[in-house]
Amino acid sequence: MADIEFITLTTKPSAQLSYSFQPSPEATKPVLVVFLNGLGLPQAFWHPVIAQLKTLREGRSIPSFLTYDRFGQGQTADRDPQDADAEDPTHGHDCLVAVKDVRQLVTQITSEKLGISDVNSVSVVLVGNSIGCALARLYAQEYPGTVSALLLLDSVLANSDFVSVFPDPDASDFDPASIHPIPAEAIRAVRAGARRIFHPDVGNKEGLSRRNLRELLPASDGPLLQGPDGHGPYVTVVGHDFDTFAEESSKMGPPKPVTNRFVNPYWQRYNEGLAKITESEYSKGPIIAPNAGHFVQKDNPEFVAQELNELLEKVL
Template sequence: MADFKFISLDTKPTAQISYSFHEAATGVQPLLLVCLNGLGLPQEAWGPAIAKFKELQGASSPAILTYDRYGQGQTVDRDPNDANAPDPSHGHDVVAVIEDLRQLISQIAKDKLNISNVNYLPLIFMANSIGCALARLYAQEYAGTVAGLLLLDSYIANTDFVSAFPDPDAEGFDPSTLPAGIPVDSLRGTRMGMKKIFHPDVGNKEGFSRKNFRSLLPASDGPALKGPGGHGPFLTVVGHDFDTFAAESFKMGNAESVIQAYINPYWHKYNEGLAKMTDAERSKGPLQAPNAGHFIQRDNPDFVAQELHELVSKVASNAV
């Protein structure tokens, strides 16, 4: 069971963030594994995968940090800078989230690892959903600091999600072009469902706006990332199980046939691009996590732990 504590960022001293810190095994080289949540599941959801990973890693387990962003999970405080936001559900953007993450890592490195310059602390990100986009942007902004990334069903940062499907109400649309078994009404309904939940204009209780993701991450295959020593970071890209995700989507009111025909291949193509962000010999995937929907760490923690164990072992054996 994780021991959750609270910390105030020096840059935002009036609010507290919930976090957990797992000490590294004795004698393990300085390395910090940071778990980055999506919008849907808080830090607590990483627990089973972390526990299994520590069993696999044994005496070489690195330090591990999990946390809940402002307004998420056990972090009940909102981002102080959102106080006067016209729309609280879009109070701050990803740039602010990255700045907070950098500050949190810097304070944890100093307080827990006795490292005052975080640029000399190799990082590994294990991320899900929108956390994967955060991992990419952090690695871009702080080039040379991220040694490894495990991306679990990344948020598709360069789409509004609705555009992943053809528009049956567009001028010149030909219903005969639809795959067999997909009625126009099912396509229209799925587009409406996606717009209501996933469109970047839709806010959230964190106040974490997604409106500028498409401009910040316009492509999935770049820019190329640089890790410590001038090499690309070790990278493992994992996607959801197509059938499991389609079944999940059905529970949300979307037609499984439409999800299988459009969003699953669309997402897989995006993941293929992600796998190209580093040196070919340091890339693995995209894989599909068996029996896992979007929240892979919840649905198949053993699979996540095994992939993380492999990734961390690669980073440790190639440390500069």
């Protein structure tokens, strides 16, 4: 595992980010794999994936790897400097701000570690989990033609309030038969729990707000992304294992039958849309990560390494 280092972005000179960088052992086509955390797990959980991938690629070209913790996350103790004057520090900055930080980090790493002044000459592969998938999509949108491939692991439902996933028993057109045999009281409790924990109005300690994410990414199936060679990037969409996720969710509140009835089909439809953000011949999925809940890289790093290796075969 690479050592954790610290870097100061020239755009935010008063704070430091923690990161780890593992260079390619050979001077071939410059490819940089950037791992984008969700809100829940820091960069350390990507390192088993990298170790597995290196084993898979023994005797073949290996890219450079970059993991990092966003401001206020993991081993990055510093908060985003722009949050200092925020009315609500748990909503200090949005995903576009985080994406600009990624771009600046990639630019500096490319220059300082790879000795390449033109960041656009490096093939970037983005691997994201949860909200990291939203960041990956926004990065590819904001910097068209710069991302060669995306591996999206159980993406956040970017255009959802997480409450509307479940029917509303108090709506005028509600049909009790639509949730039978689940009682209305159970659905009310689940909706209340989703609003309390997952609604975009709920902030977080790193200050990365999701309030405007529905406006930034209003559809799962668009816009169509532009890759570096006149076509879309390679995109692999991975979803959680339904049973594993239902069991995982039951520990936080929603009973397994509720998750299986409403959440899993909703998420699957979202992932089916994600597979359309590039041309069909460059798209794979959605596929299911066996025995993996929401944090796929933690639950099945070998699977993630295999899917990433398949993408690298197309990029390297």
